[in-house]
Amino acid sequence: MSFNSCDMAVDLGTANTRVYVGGRGIVVNEPSVVAINTHTGGIVAVGSEARDMIGRARSNIVAVRPLKDGVIADLEISGWMLRYFILKVRKRRWEARPRIVVCVPSCVTGVERRAVVEAATQAGARQVHLIEEPIAAAIGAGLPVHEATGNMVVDIGGGTTEVAVISFGDIITAQSIRVAGDELDDTIAQHIKKEYHLLIGEHTAEHLKVTVGSAVRELGPDEYIEIRGRDLITGLPRMTAVSTIKIRKAIEEPVNAIVDSVKNILYTCPPELSGDIIDRGIVLTGGGALLHGLNERLRHETGMPVHIADEPLTAAALGAGRCVEEFGALRRVLSRRIRT
Ligand code: ADP
Numbered sequence: 593m594s595f596n597s598c599d600m601a602v603d604l605g606t607a608n609t610r611v612y613v614g615g616r617g618i619v620v621n622e623p624s625v626v627a628i629n630t631h632t633g634g635i636v637a638v639g640s641e642a643r644d645m646i647g648r649a650r651s652n653i654v655a656v657r658p659l660k661d662g663v664i665a666d667l668e669i670s671g672w673m674l675r676y677f678i679l680k681v682r683k684r685r686w687e688a689r690p691r692i693v694v695c696v697p698s699c700v701t702g703v704e705r706r707a708v709v710e711a712a713t714q715a716g717a718r719q720v721h722l723i724e725e726p727i728a729a730a731i732g733a734g735l736p737v738h739e740a741t742g743n744m745v746v747d748i749g750g751g752t753t754e755v756a757v758i759s760f761g762d763i764i765t766a767q768s769i770r771v772a773g774d775e776l777d778d779t780i781a782q783h784i785k786k787e788y789h790l791l792i793g794e795h796t797a798e799h800l801k802v803t804v805g806s807a808v809r810e811l812g813p814d815e816y817i818e819i820r821g822r823d824l825i826t827g828l829p830r831m832t833a834v835s836t837i838k839i840r841k842a843i844e845e846p847v848n849a850i851v852d853s854v855k856n857i858l859y860t861c862p863p864e865l866s867g868d869i870i871d872r873g874i875v876l877t878g879g880g881a882l883l884h885g886l887n888e889r890l891r892h893e894t895g896m897p898v899h900i901a902d903e904p905l906t907a908a909a910l911g912a913g914r915c916v917e918e919f920g921a922l923r924r925v926l927s928r929r930i931r932t
């Protein structure tokens with residue numbers, strides 16, 4: 593089946609939204625953030641611009657991450673955001689109405705799915721198809737999801753970690769936990785608050801995670817890194833040097849939860865498929881796949897080969913995009929088709 597040049601895929605991630613347009617590739621890659629004026633209820637900004645307002649704008653402007661914990665925390669705002677990104681790409685409204693594939697976290701409920709479909713329809717979609725994130729991520733990572741072999745993918749995003757074994761285009765066994773990038777950031781912020789009596793913003797916590805966070809305990813001398821925040825007691829801005837070893841220790845618990853969910857899926861995996869995983873290994877996608885030492889840690893704890901996808905952050909968008917390009921071949925993995 594052919595596709596229109598305006599057909600598109602949207603990866604509605606808890607941290608970032610990406611829009612893939614047929615024949616063109618990824619054209620939007622922005623944080624899933626909406627800035628709202630609390631006096632008027634109106635939208636002030638969406639995406640990168642809204643993200644830059646987090647913790648910085650006037651008090652009547654709040655930046656909301658509508659999908660924060662992996663569920664669609666705010667249906668209405670999620671809908672606005674999805675519509676905004678689709679319309680951003682779909683400037684020439686007289687063009688044929690597009691077919692849109694939307695990648696959603698696998699734990700979204702029926703009500704949330706309907707809200708996504710409705711928002712995409714309002715933005716002009718002719719047909720809306722939903723795809724679950726682990727399947728999209730596996731396709732984007734180049735796994736042969738259609739074959740009769742077990743493929744294991746671990747997608748670590750902002751709000752959720754999704755672990756799934758896929759065979760014949762279907763999820764055979766899966767688990768989604770609400771421990772992922774955001775939880776690591778929160779844990780780091782809590783640790784800094786407790787140890788140094790310093791309040792830090794979420795950007796600072798994320799920066800610490802990316803630069804010095806690790807999933808393995810490394811031996812060697814401790815290093816100190818300088819950070820800025822607000823003193824919990826005096827209320828004044830303050831700079832302090834924090835220990836990188838202590839930060840790694842602080843995130844041990846959430847990292848262990850991620851490792852355990854991978855092990856749980858291995859325990860529940862049908863034996864034939866386990867055999868495939870021994871040969872083919874586990875593929876990591878999502879931004880959390882880049883956490884220092886995580887691949888090594890998983891290799892060590894499971895004994896399986898572990899690979900990081902070539903483009904972990906965009907794997908799900910690329911996979912959903914392939915469903916747009918090769919609609920006929922991949923339609924089986926799309927969980928439902930809704931004509932409008
Ligand atoms: P989602 O699919 O939920 O939108 P993404 O796959 O875009 O999420 O991943 C975003 C998460 O990945 C964020 O929590 C971000 O901090 C984290 N991340 C991005 N790069 C790195 C890195 N180099 N190391 C650790 N975490 C990272």
Ligand code: MG
Pocket residue numbers: 603605606725747749878908
């Ligand atoms: Mg994602």
